Amino acid sequence: MRPFTRTLTPELTNEELAALLGIIRKRRCQGKHLEIGTAAGGTLCSMMKVFEDHERPPFVVVDPMTYFQNQLNTVKKNLQDNGVSAEEVDFRIMKSDLAFMEADQKRESFDFIFIDGAHKIHYVTDDLRWTRLLNDGGIVCLHDYTSVRGVTLAVDRFLRKNPHYVRVECVNTLLILRKTKEGLKPEISFIDRVWASFFAPLLRLEVFTKKVLKRKIQ
Numbered sequence: 001m002r003p004f005t006r007t008l009t010p011e012l013t014n015e016e017l018a019a020l021l022g023i024i025r026k027r028r029c030q031g032k033h034l035e036i037g038t039a040a041g042g043t044l045c046s047m048m049k050v051f052e053d054h055e056r057p058p059f060v061v062v063d064p065m066t067y068f069q070n071q072l073n074t075v076k077k078n079l080q081d082n083g084v085s086a087e088e089v090d091f092r093i094m095k096s097d098l099a100f101m102e103a104d105q106k107r108e109s110f111d112f113i114f115i116d117g118a119h120k121i122h123y124v125t126d127d128l129r130w131t132r133l134l135n136d137g138g139i140v141c142l143h144d145y146t147s148v149r150g151v152t153l154a155v156d157r158f159l160r161k162n163p164h165y166v167r168v169e170c171v172n173t174l175l176i177l178r179k180t181k182e183g184l185k186p187e188i189s190f191i192d193r194v195w196a197s198f199f200a201p202l203l204r205l206e207v208f209t210k211k212v213l214k215r216k217i218q
């Protein structure tokens with residue numbers, strides 16, 4: 001069992017968490033805050049606790065809640081133990097691609113997005129579509145940048161094609177970006193998604209080959 005399911009702590013390092021909370025605290029946005037992939041809700045609790053009860057903006061969590069047994073109840077208990085009401089969180093218990101389609105149809109908007117769901121290249125590329133719903137000046141953070149190849153490749157392509165996103169900072173594997181203005185076209189195109197689907201099996205093959213070679217060497 002993963003240790004955080006017992007400790008209910010964030011899956012981020014202390015430095016990453018400090019940077020994440022720092023940018024939330026500094027900007028104090030009042031628009032919706034979104035976390036894609038919450039695990040035991042450790043980071044969610046910390047993010048919500050940046051605000052006093054009376055000034056907290058709406059928080060949305062997208063997660064299919066199948067990461068470990070009883071995940072949703074664990075997250076709710078974690079919130080309760082941290083003095084935050086689970087009622088305050090808009091839980092969308094589904095995969096992020098479906099949640100995105102619904103949010104896009106409703107023309108929702110967000111001030112802050114933390115992407116930390118599935119880390120395969122095509123999922124990350126898909127999750128980057130949420131930036132379309134990010135307000136100007138809004139912040140998007142991504143975890144496991146540089147440590148997971150799928151995340152790195154997807155984000156680097158995103159940054160090359162979307163120069164209106166500027167890097168605020170990168171702490172360990174947490175990348176923080178700011179949207180400077182609305183782009184003329186969607187951040188992620190059909191071609192980007194085809195590119196990611198093409199790369200996905202190649203990355204799987206790479207991981208598999210590395211594992212086999214490692215076993216042979218041992």
Ligand SMILES: C[S@@+](CC[C@H](N)C(=O)[O-])C[C@H]1O[C@@H](n2cnc3c(N)ncnc32)[C@H](O)[C@@H]1O
Nearest residue numbers: 010011037038039043063067095096116117118
């Ligand atoms: C790395 S953990 C998140 C860690 C958490 N953000 C933290 O800081 O403690 C990944 C989470 O992504 C969720 N997940 C996996 N696939 C997903 C998908 N397609 N859409 C949304 N969430 C997904 C898993 O259920 C899991 O809770």
